[in-house]
Amino acid sequence: MSDPADLQRAPTGDAGNKTSLQRGIAILRAIAAHGGSGVRLTDLARDLEMTPPTVHRLLKALVAEGMIDHDTQGKRYRLGLDLFVLAAQAGSCGTLRDLARPILLRLSATLRETVFLLVRNGFDAICLDRAEGPFPIRSFTGDIGGRVMLGIGQGSLTILAHLPEDEQQEVIRFNLPRMQGMGFLDEVYLRTAIAKVKAQGYASQHSGLLPGMSGVAVPVFDRQGRAVAALSIGTPTDRLTDERLTVVVDILRREAAGISRQLNPFDPALSRPGV
Amino acid sequence: MSDPADLQRAPTGDAGNKTSLQRGIAILRAIAAHGGSGVRLTDLARDLEMTPPTVHRLLKALVAEGMIDHDTQGKRYRLGLDLFVLAAQAGSCGTLRDLARPILLRLSATLRETVFLLVRNGFDAICLDRAEGPFPIRSFTGDIGGRVMLGIGQGSLTILAHLPEDEQQEVIRFNLPRMQGMGFLDEVYLRTAIAKVKAQGYASQHSGLLPGMSGVAVPVFDRQGRAVAALSIGTPTDRLTDERLTVVVDILRREAAGISRQLNPFDPALSRPGV
DNA sequence: CTCAATATTCCGCATGTTGGAATTTTTTGA
DNA sequence: TCAAAAAATTCCAACATGCGGAATATTGAG
Structure with missing residues (x-):
């Protein structure tokens, strides 16, 4: 009955929650996961x-703040x-979301x-936003959030591929076991x-891991040239002919470049992989 | 430099934050407001x-939880x-959002x-979701959230109008001063x-308070007949002729009824106005 | 390079937090 | 419908944790 909530807590072997604030947030997470x-x-x-008393008190505080019903x-x-x-105001880290x-x-x-923004x-990778097309879609990312x-x-994959070498290695090392x-x-x-x-600067896959679905993605770079996001589409495989792919990649690239041009200097995605 | 953040804290004359959890949330709010x-x-x-030390410690905890960058x-x-x-998982209180x-x-x-869902x-009233039309729109609610x-x-207004008498009075009494x-x-x-x-069961206004903009809204009732939400559109005034209005109201009503039919028994919007 | 402003660490005190036990409320089962 | 069980909530004394003044480190300005 437990959900893939634990997978969300990625990095350090958490040495148990410490502050009551963190305990409160843990409660929020648990409720969300449920x-x-x-x-x-x-x-x-x-x-x-x-x-129970501890949970109750924390819940009471959260209810008082309207974070919980x-x-x-x-x-x-x-x-x-x-x-x-x-959190409606949170996604827009550096207004990336609003821009896009x-x-x-x-x-x-x-x-x-x-269309997806990751x-x-x-x-x-997190789905920051998503605009529905007319075709029913299955995707790994699912909906917003x-x-x-x-x-x-x-x-x-596009984001991973365009990461700096060392970070890329670290991510692969961490994720491979999770993919088992x-x-x-x-x-x-x-x-x-x-x-x-x-090599080609974009990711595409006809008939990918999700049966009948294909995807195309291009990276979005910030001012420092770091790939902070990806712009992608998901579509039924039979819709994505080779010619169409070429055009789509081209259009996505153009838009991604447009976003880059408007991006603020500070980096929207953070890593802190070591912490 | 300060934003309309204080207006968000509606009810009781807050006797100061008590728990550190609440202090932490206050920090989140402050950051959001900024x-x-x-x-x-x-x-x-x-x-x-x-x-500063207190804020610093709380911030550290929030950063550790990824709630803050x-x-x-x-x-x-x-x-x-x-x-x-x-919070991407939060909006769907009782799946109203997902349904809609x-x-x-x-x-x-x-x-x-x-189209708006409030x-x-x-x-x-909070904008739970919003689907963009082709015309540029100004609205009070703004974007999602x-x-x-x-x-x-x-x-x-539709929601307010369909509230139970006593709650409606209370809201009016509370909000009028805020509207000064x-x-x-x-x-x-x-x-x-x-x-x-x-009387008419819907709200509409040609040339409303926002110059050039008009709106139409119908209530969405839950199983208990409480108006928990509103479905509305915003549109340029000149687009909304009388005949069109009639049709739009009709369509909105039909869809609102459809949502009602699917609504779970527990009430998605909560009030706790007295607490 | 110096000085002022800000961020961060330290640490003793006390306040908010904790969990066992008691009480109230709700649910289960008959 | 009622009694027993389970869950929710309140109480309270022990105490751990969060608090803030002061010290230190860091950043930014001139």
């Missing part, structure tokens, strides 16, 4: 290995609207494809794919 | 009336991606208008508008 149906206090306490008849807790409001938004909309309209976050390991999917369970991706395959992406 | 350009520690300390050269703090990820998403998209496509939150006082704008500065809305006007909306 999904929209809400969690009961006892379950939270068990999952997080805290005592609490069924009035004292049953379930779920994420609150204030959290939503708060109109571009995504235009692209999805003109290409008639579903950014790096540690060892993962979704995350995938760096290397899985075209957009994510998925059973279709080995080191050779990954490194080959990376090399190819780096 | 916008994407980032805040310095000292400014946070001043704004929140905390000492910290320029490596030790300058500015901004909201982090993990917060974004966390495809409907918004369809509406914006068929009507060629910008929910109540205390004395405000934006908030307006209940009563301002057609969607927000805006200088175009008095009590008579507001009550008249509410009565009209309640």
